[in-house]
Amino acid sequence: MSKGAFLVRAGRWLPILQWGRSYGRHAAVNDLVAAVIVTIMLIPQSLAYALLAGLPPEVGLYASILPLVAYAVFGTSRALAVGPVAVVSLMTAAAVGQVAAQGTADYLSAAIVLALLSGLFLIAMGLFRLGFLANFLSHPVISGFITASGLIIATSQVKHILGISGGGHTLVDLLAGLAAGISETNLPTLLIGAGALAFLFWVRSSLKPLLLRLGLNRRLADVIAKAGPVFAVAVTIALAAGLDLRQAGVAIVGEVPQGLPPFAVPLFDFELWQSLLVPAVLISIVGFVESVSVAQTLAAKRRQRINPDQELVGLGASNIASSLSGGYPVTGGFARSVVNFDAGAETPAAGVFTAVGIALATVFLTPLLFYLPKATLAATIIVAVLSLVDLGALKRTWIYSKADFAAMAATILLTLVYGIEAGIVVGVGLSVALYLFKTSRPHVAVVGQVPGTEHFRNVLRHKVITSETVATLRVDESLYFANARYLEDKVYDLVAVNPQLDHFVLMCPAVNEIDASALESLEAINHRLKDAGVTFHLSEVKGPVMDRLQRSHFLEELTGKVFLSQYDAFRTLASDLPFEAQIAAK
């Protein structure tokens, strides 16, 4: 193999070989600037999401170092920023909470195993090119799921703002916990939390326009607005330390180990692996869908392409890297990837620089985090996830499609009431069931000729020429097992109400497939129409469908003909039409 051919092949599995060879000074500068901004944004987020997952804060930092390097080597998106994200953190808490108690060593071990399983599953899916499976998560299901998760996540953080204890993974449990504990609200915590919340909402909605009005350039205004959480963190640390708020009952992060993540071998415990397998699969799929949507959106903006199957490998490698360095499941995050892209990141090297930034933070900044109030982190999470909640989508979907609305509403409801796993599983099941239901009762129309044209239209909607001896039914769906008998019923009904009928034509311009069950039904129709003295014809059968019919005995047994166009069929068969109509048809 020549060196070039080798690089092309290796480049498919190691995208770094493609962009790495032409990496120059200009790209490096852009990547470095983007990395600085993303690092500033990622430090509080990593801490907060670890808290959401029920893990020690440093685990969030660990999950933001090696995974980024692994993605830079194996991923295909130039701008995707991986790390801990809200929904996956919530799913991690739900999954790990079922096998171990929060705060124990077992809990951390289970989270690490979860990352490993998720990584292995993603890589396996990538190697078997199964990225398309993620397509079975319909948009309404994903949207409903994200909205419900956002509501659950926001609710789960209210306890930290109030300074009370509580728990649960469903909205009902969480609200019950808050109701039970609200009388024990800690006032200093509430002041910190509510203050941070108000500040962060203000930063998100009003700071950037204000800075622009003050004459700052757009890029600087952006960086300052993104640094809002860092500012909130710094100020509340100062307050908590200066006023010694710990004595007043404000929960703080406490000791965060200083230094780079340890190399960790995930625990091998067959029972543990078994009980985490299903959650790992769900986390992988949800994470992949979120990540690949972001990556595709950003790639398209620069007319680049990503490869979904290779993305599976990239995310899988990131999760394995996370697991081996004491982290928990990660994926490509929406907000940080957009920031990375907007800040000018050109290649995955920006991710490597970000990893270095986070690593420096774990070495030098962790002592400063001792007095960080948990309420501040909770406020960061609430502001971030509430932007995911999109209840307007419910209304838009209702207007567009009732079936899609049903899937979305069921997903939201089930996720809120029974938790995220139930919500997503039922949502997918319902999407598939509704689709099958719709295609099982396809639209059929009796058609006639539009006078003076070769076109045929629904007799109920248009004034058309029809014949007493020829009936034509157009079916607007592929014929397969779920609608084969429905079609039979429609044909028999039509023949039963038209006693003068000599010819029946099935018009198939929208039939993309006829499976073995539908073939059986066509044979039955042919047979029964023959018994009833009616000849059975087909018209406008597509090439691939015709190819397949020719492999069966159906065409030999067909009492009538297969016409290339419906016009041919009607002109040939409708001998009862008056002369003028025949003329009009020409």
Next chain:
Amino acid sequence: MSKGAFLVRAGRWLPILQWGRSYGRHAAVNDLVAAVIVTIMLIPQSLAYALLAGLPPEVGLYASILPLVAYAVFGTSRALAVGPVAVVSLMTAAAVGQVAAQGTADYLSAAIVLALLSGLFLIAMGLFRLGFLANFLSHPVISGFITASGLIIATSQVKHILGISGGGHTLVDLLAGLAAGISETNLPTLLIGAGALAFLFWVRSSLKPLLLRLGLNRRLADVIAKAGPVFAVAVTIALAAGLDLRQAGVAIVGEVPQGLPPFAVPLFDFELWQSLLVPAVLISIVGFVESVSVAQTLAAKRRQRINPDQELVGLGASNIASSLSGGYPVTGGFARSVVNFDAGAETPAAGVFTAVGIALATVFLTPLLFYLPKATLAATIIVAVLSLVDLGALKRTWIYSKADFAAMAATILLTLVYGIEAGIVVGVGLSVALYLFKTSRPHVAVVGQVPGTEHFRNVLRHKVITSETVATLRVDESLYFANARYLEDKVYDLVAVNPQLDHFVLMCPAVNEIDASALESLEAINHRLKDAGVTFHLSEVKGPVMDRLQRSHFLEELTGKVFLSQYDAFRTLASDLPFEAQIAAK
């Protein structure tokens, strides 16, 4: 309400009111003749299928009396003959065998409860008009399931022919049982069984032609051929009684209670009901599918119609009647219905007459059955079910469609190895999964204009006119969540390899539906093409799809236009075409 209107409405739920009012002497004679023939056929069948279900022989007779009367009142088919059938008997044995030991009173109680649950489920499905759900059993799955069931049933009866003990509900278990017991084969039993088997196969294949050659009329020859099993029963009873074969180790039916079936209240035991629920659902669906296929075939021959939802009610009532009179699950049988039809049955009254015939038999004939060898009944079953086995269907399906073949082969294999419930559940799952997989990668084609026509065809298959600045992609499938991203990929690939592109047209003549996920994808395509400087158009969008698109914001945001015909689109957009091509296009 007028009397007429009342009768029409009541007649929907009680079909007997429709045909009963005009019932006359001529129909009665025809029905009576058919009933005699079916009764003769049904007596040995009822005994045999009860044996197959692991129940006492009289239970088979009980299941052939009241259920027929109930179906005559509620059913819509004029010729369907209900009662115990092979596949449902096998499923009953498998279901009941999991909760009680064969031969115990609990076993019988469970079978009676199973009939009740099945009846309630069928009626509920009928009232909610859920008959269409049976359509999700694709033809290859049903065919594979019936073939595998036939093989299992035939194998399960071999032990009676050999006179050995054995058991099991899968082919593997059954073969293992036979292998273990074959050394204890009872020679007199084998002689009776093999003799009956040879005789019945001869009757089935050769008797009728022989009788016709001997000059008998067709109807009489038919009746004599159908009476073959009765003859075998009579002869082997005489042999067993005369030679006292019981002493020689031949298993006989023994005491059969004389008299009409007892009224039985099914046992209410919550745990029992719960454990029988899933089998009851599967039995109901399989029984309904078998029954409705037969009923439709026979109705069509006389240009009559059946109502599938009312059929559910009819079969449900039959099963409840069976349960209340000590019987087990019943459904419409293929062979006996065809016999009933061929013998001239005109109305469901034939079923009532058959019920009277079977009732007379339970009163007067049961003492004669004492010496009936079980090997004779086993031979009856084997001959009947081997006609269900259709391995040729595997080959035919392979030629027509690999996906259907996969579903059929999997159903056969799983039914043989893991039993009937696993087989049918996996078969349905696989059918749905394969259908979704196919529609998730729809056929798409880049098309160009056929010179001198308004038609557009695949550029790979035809010599067509194309433009450098206009690309048209035709998609041959409804757009929904499972294929929305696939479409995006295809579009982006196409745009990426055509740098001169100004216009992209998506041609939608076969798109019957665009769901919310696909709408999202179209919006994404519109957005990304806009970023890339390409205008996005649609052509040949169907009416209902267009109606729905108008309820969204998509058409406002669309950078291009929606063209009624692809010809309009091409003529308007392809400004780069040479003058001759433009002419050719007119």
